[in-house]
Amino acid sequence: MARYTGPDCKLCRREKTKLFLKGSKCLGAKCPIESRPYPPGEHGRGRTKESEYQLQLREKQKTRRIYGVLEKQFRNYYEEANRKSGKTGENLLSLLERRLDNVVYRAGFAKSRDAARQAIRHNHILVNGKRVNIPSFLVSEKDIIEVRGKSTDLTPFVVARAESEAHQVPAWIEIVSDKMRILVHSLPVRQQIDTQVQEQLIVELYSK
Incomplete structure (x- = not known):
């Protein structure tokens, strides 16, 4: 089974927000994003021009990493959500929330x-x-x-x-x-899901 085995805190720093991947560590002062609130790597502190595509990509990556889903499986969730009636973005979040681990x-x-x-x-x-x-x-x-x-x-x-x-x-x-x-x-419906993501950006990304 494919899964991410790298450092979780780097994922939070890359998305510039807490994804709460490390349990109680994320709530304390030892959380790396408190002391280094910029992306990891040599050019992490550099200024980047955020394009429309980059905003959509980062929102997709953030959502995927919050729920611990790899790209292929996330895409499958999106396609299933797209087949359902209603708003695709809301259907996508509902599917992710229904995962047993979540x-x-x-x-x-x-x-x-x-x-x-x-x-x-x-x-x-x-x-x-x-x-x-x-x-x-x-x-x-x-x-x-x-x-x-x-x-x-x-x-x-x-x-x-x-x-x-x-x-x-x-x-x-x-x-x-x-x-x-x-x-x-x-x-679950969207009003009951407190995950801080803009699902419409994900829909726009996959609709290209």
Whole structure:
């Protein structure tokens, strides 16, 4: 399985914003973007003229990196969103939000999407009572996602349970913290997604 294995903090610096890829490190003073808020590399501090294409490309790259998706898979999500009725950009974000690794992260059961992917790959997560170890699995309305019984005593999930009251979750899911369970009440719509991206720029880029 292809995946990005480089330094996550360089991705945040390249996009000149926090992508929250490293969990609690992103919230502290040790976050590299606090001390070096410019792109990495020899010419990172240089001035660049931002063209229309560059703005569209950077928005696509930022969105792709937030959700931890490689280019081919991201393009597939776009094509699927384009086939659906409604606005393509909003459909695209809805598909990305429905990824199982994102749902586990949004619920507060993992500090980052990377950590959520690891939990899923290690068979700690059940969907409707069945083991699912595919992070890109798309959840559906009325799905029940939960931490496997034997895994609830592992430190990351114990911490998540203790911090559940302070964690804000999207309106389209509900958390039953004592049972480490996620209830999917509906599919996400744009108003319920707080990801700071301009999806219309992505649509314009792929429409060229």
